[in-house]
Amino acid sequence: MKIICTRQNLVQGVTTAQRGVSAKNPLPILSGILFIAKNNSLELHATDLEMGIQCTIPANVQEEGSIVLPARYLGEIVRRLPDAPIQIDATQGNNAIIRYGQSEITINGYDAQEFPVLPNPQGKGSLSIPEEDLKEILRQVLFATSTDENRPVFTGVLMENNNGCLRLVATDTHRLALREENIGNDIEDISVIIPGKALNELARVIGAPDRNVTISLGDNQVIFSMEDTRLVSRLIEGQFPNYRQVIPRGYKTRLRMRTKELLESVERASLLARVGSQIVRLAIEEEKVIITANTEVGRIHEEVPVFLDGETTAISFNAVYLIDALRAIGSDNIYLDLSGPLSPGILRPVEEDNYLSLVLPVRTS
Amino acid sequence: MKIICTRQNLVQGVTTAQRGVSAKNPLPILSGILFIAKNNSLELHATDLEMGIQCTIPANVQEEGSIVLPARYLGEIVRRLPDAPIQIDATQGNNAIIRYGQSEITINGYDAQEFPVLPNPQGKGSLSIPEEDLKEILRQVLFATSTDENRPVFTGVLMENNNGCLRLVATDTHRLALREENIGNDIEDISVIIPGKALNELARVIGAPDRNVTISLGDNQVIFSMEDTRLVSRLIEGQFPNYRQVIPRGYKTRLRMRTKELLESVERASLLARVGSQIVRLAIEEEKVIITANTEVGRIHEEVPVFLDGETTAISFNAVYLIDALRAIGSDNIYLDLSGPLSPGILRPVEEDNYLSLVLPVRTS
Numbered sequence: 001m002k003i004i005c006t007r008q009n010l011v012q013g014v015t016t017a018q019r020g021v022s023a024k025n026p027l028p029i030l031s032g033i034l035f036i037a038k039n040n041s042l043e044l045h046a047t048d049l050e051m052g053i054q055c056t057i058p059a060n061v062q063e064e065g066s067i068v069l070p071a072r073y074l075g076e077i078v079r080r081l082p083d084a085p086i087q088i089d090a091t092q093g094n095n096a097i098i099r100y101g102q103s104e105i106t107i108n109g110y111d112a113q114e115f116p117v118l119p120n121p122q123g124k125g126s127l128s129i130p131e132e133d134l135k136e137i138l139r140q141v142l143f144a145t146s147t148d149e150n151r152p153v154f155t156g157v158l159m160e161n162n163n164g165c166l167r168l169v170a171t172d173t174h175r176l177a178l179r180e181e182n183i184g185n186d187i188e189d190i191s192v193i194i195p196g197k198a199l200n201e202l203a204r205v206i207g208a209p210d211r212n213v214t215i216s217l218g219d220n221q222v223i224f225s226m227e228d229t230r231l232v233s234r235l236i237e238g239q240f241p242n243y244r245q246v247i248p249r250g251y252k253t254r255l256r257m258r259t260k261e262l263l264e265s266v267e268r269a270s271l272l273a274r275v276g277s278q279i280v281r282l283a284i285e286e287e288k289v290i291i292t293a294n295t296e297v298g299r300i301h302e303e304v305p306v307f308l309d310g311e312t313t314a315i316s317f318n319a320v321y322l323i324d325a326l327r328a329i330g331s332d333n334i335y336l337d338l339s340g341p342l343s344p345g346i347l348r349p350v351e352e353d354n355y356l357s358l359v360l361p362v363r364t365s
Numbered sequence: 366m367k368i369i370c371t372r373q374n375l376v377q378g379v380t381t382a383q384r385g386v387s388a389k390n391p392l393p394i395l396s397g398i399l400f401i402a403k404n405n406s407l408e409l410h411a412t413d414l415e416m417g418i419q420c421t422i423p424a425n426v427q428e429e430g431s432i433v434l435p436a437r438y439l440g441e442i443v444r445r446l447p448d449a450p451i452q453i454d455a456t457q458g459n460n461a462i463i464r465y466g467q468s469e470i471t472i473n474g475y476d477a478q479e480f481p482v483l484p485n486p487q488g489k490g491s492l493s494i495p496e497e498d499l500k501e502i503l504r505q506v507l508f509a510t511s512t513d514e515n516r517p518v519f520t521g522v523l524m525e526n527n528n529g530c531l532r533l534v535a536t537d538t539h540r541l542a543l544r545e546e547n548i549g550n551d552i553e554d555i556s557v558i559i560p561g562k563a564l565n566e567l568a569r570v571i572g573a574p575d576r577n578v579t580i581s582l583g584d585n586q587v588i589f590s591m592e593d594t595r596l597v598s599r600l601i602e603g604q605f606p607n608y609r610q611v612i613p614r615g616y617k618t619r620l621r622m623r624t625k626e627l628l629e630s631v632e633r634a635s636l637l638a639r640v641g642s643q644i645v646r647l648a649i650e651e652e653k654v655i656i657t658a659n660t661e662v663g664r665i666h667e668e669v670p671v672f673l674d675g676e677t678t679a680i681s682f683n684a685v686y687l688i689d690a691l692r693a694i695g696s697d698n699i700y701l702d703l704s705g706p707l708s709p710g711i712l713r714p715v716e717e718d719n720y721l722s723l724v725l726p727v728r729t730s
Contacts, residue, residue, distance in 0.1 A: 073662055076636050080629065095663065105633065107663035264445065268470065271441050288467075297438055298460065298472035 001037035001065030002089045005057060007100075010078050010086055013044045013057040014071070016229055019201045020046030020053030021071040032068040034115045035088070035096075037061045046071065047116060051198045053205075055229040066112035067096055077105060126216035127161060127187050131206040131226065134213050136330065137168055138203040140179045140355055143324045145196035146172035156193040156236040158243070159215075159222075163189075169243050170196065175321050176243060176358040177328065193240055194222055198233035205229055247358060248346065251337035253284055254309040256350060259334050262289070263326040265302040269293040270319035272300050279362050280322065283314045284338070293319070315341045316362045325357045366402035366430030367454045370422060372465075375443050375451055378409045378422040379436070381594055384566045385411030385418030386436040397433040399480040400453070400461075402426045411436065412481060416563045418570075420594040431477035432461055442470060491581035492526060492552050496571040496591065499578050501695065502533055503568040505544045505720055508689045510561035511537035521558040521601040523608070524580075524587075528554075534608050535561070540686050541608060541723040542693065558605055559587055563598035570594055612723060613709065616702035618649060619674040621715060624699050627654070628691040630667040634658040635684035637665050644727050645684045649677050649703070658684070680706045681727045690722040 017033045025031060025048050034045040042059035045052065067090035078086075081100050090096040090109070098105045138157075146154035158169040164184040170177050202224055206213055214225040224231045269280045273293040283290040284306070291302040315338055326334070331349030338345050344358045382398045390396060390413050399410040407424035410417065432455040443451075446465050455461040455474070463470045503522075511519035523534040529549040535542050567589055571578055579590040589596040634645045638658040648655040649671070656667040680703055691699070696714030703710050709723045 070662070073636065077633060080633050080636065082629070101668075103630070103665070103667035105637070105663060105665045108661070264447070265468070268442060268445050271438065271445065272470070296473070297435070298470060300468070300470045302468035303466075 001035065001061070001067060002063035002087070002091050003037045003042055003059040003061050004085050004087045005042060005059040007078065007081050007083050007086055009057040009059070010081075013042065013055050014075050014078050016055045016205055017044035017046040017053055018071050018075050019204060020048065020051060020231075022048035025049075029068055029110045029114050030116075031070055031072065032110055032115070033071045033074065034066065034068050034112055035090070036066040036112070038064045045115070049116065050195065051201065051231065051233040053201070053229065053231050057228070063091060065090060067094065068110035068112050068115050069096055069107055070109065073107060077107070126214050127166065127183060128212045128214045129166065129181070129183055131208050131211045131213050133181065135203055135207045137166075137179050137181060138199055140328045140330060140357075141168045141170045141177040142196055142199055142203065143328050144170040144172060144175050144177040144357065148172075152236050153193060153238040153240055155197070156195050156240075157199055158240040159190070159192055159194055161187065161190045169240070171241065171243065171358075173241075174318070174360050175325060176246065177325070178243065178247075178356050178358075180354045182354075190217060191240075192217065192222060193236040193238065195233055195236055198222075198231065202231050205231070246344070247356070248337070248339050248343055251339055251346070252311050253313050253338040255284060255289060255336040255338075256307040256309070256333060257289070257304055257336070259326055259329060259332055261304045262291075262334070262336075263323065265291045265304050266319055266322050266326065269300045269302065270323060272297050273319045277362075278319045279316050279364065280319045281314060281316045281364070284308065284312050286312065313338055313340065315345060316364045317345065317359055318362055321359045325359055328357060329355065331355075366400065366426070366432060367428035367452070367456050368402045368407055368424040368426050369450050369452045370407060370424040372443065372446050372448050372451055374422040374424070375446075378407065378420050379440050379443050381420045381570055382409035382411045382418055383436050383440050384569060385413065385416060385596075387413035390414075394433055394475045394479050395481075396435055396437065397475055397480070398436045398439065399431065399433050399477055400455070401431040401477070403429045410480070414481065415560065416566065416596065416598040418566070418594065418596050422593070428456060430455060432459065433475035433477055433480050434461055434472055435474065438472060442472070491579050492531065492548060493577045493579050494531065494546070494548055496573050496576045496578050498546065500568055500572045502531075502544050502546060503564055505693045505695060505722075506533045506535045506542040507561055507564055507568065508693050509535040509537060509540050509542040509722065513537075517601050518558060518603040518605055520562070521560050521605075522564055523605040524555070524557055524559055526552065526555045534605070536606065536608065536723075538606075539683070539725050540690060541611065542690070543608065543612075543721050543723075545719045547719075555582060556605075557582065557587060558601040558603065560598055560601055563587075563596065567596050570596070611709070612721070613702070613704050613711065616704055616711070617676050618678050618703040620649060620654060620701040620703075621672040621674070622654070622669055622699065622701070624691055624694060624697055626669045627656075627699070627701075628688065630656045630669050631684055631687050631691065634665045634667065635688060637662050638684045642727075643684045644681050644729065645687065646679060646681045646729070648679045649673065651677065678703055678705065680710060681729045682710065682724055683727055686724045690724055693722065694720065696720075 036043040041056050043056050045054045087099040095108045160167040166181045166183050168179050216223045220235050275297045276295040280293045288303045289306050293300050333350040335348045344360050348356045401408040406421050410419045452464040460473045525532040531546045531548050533544050581588045585600050640660040640662045645658045653668045654671050658665050698715040700713045709725050712722045
């Protein structure tokens, strides 16, 4: 292949494709990006065999063809190239000559024939959602996934679609986040578990205003299609836990308060509480919640004003889980619903009815 | 002690004093900051016994006294406090109650009597220099210090004053940086070696426009006095190498070129060259220098236009040393003076005559 493109397009393409490259992949060729020049554009492919990213950038194709180049070196090099037209010449052997101005860099690569073909399934059902909306939905649920690969189901996010309502749920068994969005599409119902890792990478490449993502399903695969980029991921097999069962229906205590005030208090408490087990205690009184933590480093006593509906009570949480939940909620005011010191706390935005997150309490002696 | 101050002043004071705290000090009390409240101000002291920092912030002193509080926790906590008046109450036992709004944090501390007294020598000679100038001078020489504690002299910076000319020199035996500044002070001649670590911390706290640093010498100590901050460091004993001897007097080849062009070329070459031994080769021709590197990852060939005075030649350098020198020079155009492939290269700013840096070549087979 032989192409000319702008530095800006090349940087954007390599940066996006690099997200599909796994740092610790045992197959050397998978540390590379597959370049395919055809039809006056340059396709970049990367995969770790679990997930693949493909993007397309405009290029002046002087000779069609393909090559695999090492992602890490290439990424660093293209970001340092001068802002001039860049030629990539891979017409001889398994290397590419990158030419710019009077200078050139030759990078040793791999034979494109050896690169595993990206799965490129034809989607069965598909639904469409604005990139900005999906990015925010992912932000609100991804934090609740587990990183423990021994229990794969909890490393993923359940994505359901029923009657035009898209629902994403994540839980690591200590906390749970659930977000619904009415997308009104007239498509078949789905229920799949998507790896959190793939959705994390997706969240990084989407977010362009006024653009949509199309989500479609293949055999055991999900495909996210954006303007110039596609992300394909395998699905996680297994049974997602019955999340409806763990969400309490009513409450004995409902607090309404400003998200920022509770968040900043718990963040300060966490600075001390991390010396112990990150336990913070919330004592709910008529007009305030008293947040305390007590460790060998010192102790904290904070008061946050609340509106109380129901009983006064006290409950302890892991500060990190509470902070994650409060940062994700994306609302100025929240309800915190409690049903006693041993039942989960439920956080809901006051302004919206489409999100909740659940945090299990810590049993203190 | 009992004081009230603003969050902003407290953050600034703690952040400055924290620079004097060593992370790996074996004495627990040295992980703390000594607070002394007197005369309507709050002094903060920290030391690792090699170097000490002392700063003063305005405070409303309700009760004079002192306490030592752990720097790390305190720093994180005060940065997260709300922007309100903050009271520090250390009137009972070895702890402090930090009060803000309706909330309070109690931090366990140490008895101030056990904190080692900061050396506070009366300076013998002293000289004065604008903070901004000293910051730039330090930037230009500090990179050339060694981090090898087995040869202490090379971890320091030689500071000489002769006839009103201040001279700072650093070398790790592979490269050398020398900066002179005419400060015109009518003070006695000095010649001391100051630890690079202390000067690095100094460089971080100075830089305010229109303010001066006063440098004074005590017995085996140097004191840098700024508006609200003092930094004291022990001096390094020993004989600094005779730097004049290693700087070649003439040259066989003088190149004049744009700093940025050579820097960016060598930076790109370094991305490939790090796979080998960071060796880049410069072939000097009539109107250009050709920069090449050749490793198992690939090879690079760059051309940078130059004005040549003298012989064509070729020389190899460690790319990292060349990059450090080019970043430090602070001038749009440079001279690179060479005297053959086995003699050091000398970099000088074209616009100024007060700086040079020397890089030893790499002998290639």
